[in-house]
Amino acid sequence: MAGWKLEPAYQALATDFGSIEAVFALKGERLTHDPLSEVIRVEREGVNYYVKRYTGAGKGLRRYLGRPRIKAEWQNLKQFAKWDIPTAEVVAFGLERNGLAFGRGAMITRELPRTEDLSALAERNDARLADRGWVDHISRQLARHTRIMHDHHFTHNDLKWRNLLVDDQATLFFIDCPTGDFWWGFMLRYRITKDLACLDKVAKYHLSNTQRLRFYLHYRGRERLNESDKRRIRHVVTFFEGRE
Numbered sequence: 001m002a003g004w005k006l007e008p009a010y011q012a013l014a015t016d017f018g019s020i021e022a023v024f025a026l027k028g029e030r031l032t033h034d035p036l037s038e039v040i041r042v043e044r045e046g047v048n049y050y051v052k053r054y055t056g057a058g059k060g061l062r063r064y065l066g067r068p069r070i071k072a073e074w075q076n077l078k079q080f081a082k083w084d085i086p087t088a089e090v091v092a093f094g095l096e097r098n099g100l101a102f103g104r105g106a107m108i109t110r111e112l113p114r115t116e117d118l119s120a121l122a123e124r125n126d127a128r129l130a131d132r133g134w135v136d137h138i139s140r141q142l143a144r145h146t147r148i149m150h151d152h153h154f155t156h157n158d159l160k161w162r163n164l165l166v167d168d169q170a171t172l173f174f175i176d177c178p179t180g181d182f183w184w185g186f187m188l189r190y191r192i193t194k195d196l197a198c199l200d201k202v203a204k205y206h207l208s209n210t211q212r213l214r215f216y217l218h219y220r221g222r223e224r225l226n227e228s229d230k231r232r233i234r235h236v237v238t239f240f241e242g243r244e
Contacts, residue, residue: 004094013044017092023106026051037070048111049091055104068095069178070105076177077109083152085145086173088112112175114168118161122206129206134170139211141172143218146195149180155191156180159198193232197239204237 004020006013016022028040028051036056042049054070067075074093081087088109095105118138121129128134142164149156156163157179165173183191196216203212220229 004092006092007090010091013091016042016044017049017108020094020096020104020106023051023092023108024053024104050088050109050111051106052109053104053106054095054102056102068102068105070095070107072180073176073178074107076180077175079154080174080177083148085148086171088173088175112165112167112173115165115173118164118166119202120162121166122161122202125206132211135207135211136214137170138166138172139215140218142199143215145172145174146199147219147221150188150192150195153182153184153188154180155183155188155195156198157191157194159195161199161202193235193239196232196236200236201240 004018004023006018010017016026026040026042028042030038030040031050032039037052037054039050039052042051052070052073054068070093074090077087077090081089088111091108091110093105093107096103120126146156146159156174156177158177163174163176165175167173196219199215200212203215207215216229216233217223217225222229225233
């Protein structure tokens, strides 16, 4: 796809969000920046929007082959919404090509108000992580949404606590999924293990073994582990050994 789309509900913002040219001309608070992309925050009519802009797809053949990273980002967030997995609302998106090569692309998402990522809670040892009821409520949501993804043969591929937001009503949101994709066979099993290991990488320092096991049982929809579950858990807990 080459082109630009502003969702119908946001046509009143067409002056700023209605074309790729307008979006790349936007000024705002820069939040992140690297050689290929940046994220800025802009406010319109009392609402914050996050504008992610890509000016490159990488070196060599990456400019021509495969799905551009920005396209994967908006498609994956829209896929989450289709599966009823809470996520950031995509307001506008699109890209341009230079011949067959990627030129530039962007995506705008609406803010999720009163949210923080789980890694921020972990870093400051937030009291909510010591609240068993709160942890169980979040864990059940995480297990359900992760299982929905995996049942569709889709894995996040960066399912870290920093990419999970929680609001003041204890609703969990999945965000930032540019490398998520569909897999089958051995690669699906490997990617599922990686997703679970990414979650456990922080969980093992902040949650009890019982809470971690309960998450897995919710994820599997079981009362107790079978032999296949035990093998997977062994792979999960050793996945990052020697790489931390």
